[in-house]
Amino acid sequence: xxxxxxxxxxxxxxxxxxxxxxxxxxxxxxxxxxxxxxxxxxxxxxxxxxxxxxxxxxxxxxxxxxxxxxxxxxxxxxxxxxxxxxxxxxxxxxxxxxxxxxxxxxxxxxxxxxxxxxxxxxxxxxxxxxxxxxxxxxxxxxxxxxxxxxxxxxxxxxxxxxxxxxxxxxxxxxxxxxxxxxxxxxxxxxxxxxxxxxxxxxxxxxxxx
Numbered sequence: 001x002x003x004x005x006x007x008x009x010x011x012x013x014x015x016x017x018x019x020x021x022x023x024x025x026x027x028x029x030x031x032x033x034x035x036x037x038x039x040x041x042x043x044x045x046x047x048x049x050x051x052x053x054x055x056x057x058x059x060x061x062x063x064x065x066x067x068x069x070x071x072x073x074x075x076x077x078x079x080x081x082x083x084x085x086x087x088x089x090x091x092x093x094x095x096x097x098x099x100x101x102x103x104x105x106x107x108x109x110x111x112x113x114x115x116x117x118x119x120x121x122x123x124x125x126x127x128x129x130x131x132x133x134x135x136x137x138x139x140x141x142x143x144x145x146x147x148x149x150x151x152x153x154x155x156x157x158x159x160x161x162x163x164x165x166x167x168x169x170x171x172x173x174x175x176x177x178x179x180x181x182x183x184x185x186x187x188x189x190x191x192x193x194x195x196x197x198x199x200x201x202x203x204x205x206x207x208x209x
Contacts (some may be wrong), residue, residue: 041091042104048081050107055086055122062162069118069169077176079138081108082116084165089123098130108132116144116172120156127152129172139175147171 046052049067058066070077070082083105092099098119102108108115113134120127129144129152153170 014077041097042101043087045105045109050083052084053086053089055120057086057120057122057161058165059162065083065162066169068167069166073169073173077173079114079176080116080135080173081114082118082169083107084118084169085163085194086122088121090121092122094119094124094126094128098128102130102132108134118152118168118172120152120161125156127156129168139172143175144172 003054011020013024043052043054049063050070051063053063062166067083070084074081083102085101098117101119102117103117106115107117112130115130115132115139116139117130118128119130127148129148129198131139131141131144151167152164153168155161158164
């Protein structure tokens with residue numbers, strides 16, 4: 001049996017198909033624009049070394065000292081690979097920016113995810129130590145926060161930028177030596193024991209009650 005399609009039905013179908021293609025194209029364009037905006041925001045990785053001073057707060061000698069310190073630190077441990085970045089403002093959330101930059105730069109060794117990116121935004125006066133998952137074996141987020149408050153922030157308040165970065169790098173790499181790792185393990189065990197005894201004490205009180 002032969003079925004005939006009316007001209008009106010064909011027009012509706014063509015309109016539907018064209019509308020669907022237009023919608024898909026618009027969605028793709030929006031996604032591409034978002035990716036392009038993120039890529040444009042992330043500064044280029046340094047051609048050499050591990051320091052990019054876009055805010056222009058470091059002298060050439062300062063950058064050399066920082067790169068040398070990073071080179072020594074990387075040679076002396078297998079847990080952390082560090083980099084330093086200064087910027088003069090970012091678009092959007094600072095934490096998202098540091099995380100995206102660390103990922104785009106590939107800070108750390110492939111497969112180990114052991115990068116640590118130390119970032120200063122001079123426009124908003126924000127500082128951050130971005131720690132990748134692999135580096136958290138020896139450098140927890142809490143310890144990174146302590147290092148930032150003890151080493152990075154005081155130096156920036158005094159406008160001793162290079163010294164602040166150097167002191168921060170020293171403290172970051174100190175976490176990667178065997179003694180620091182053993183101390184961290186001992187601290188975790190001690191904390192676990194305290195929690196265990198507190199819970200046992202609470203359970204005992206409940207039983208007695």
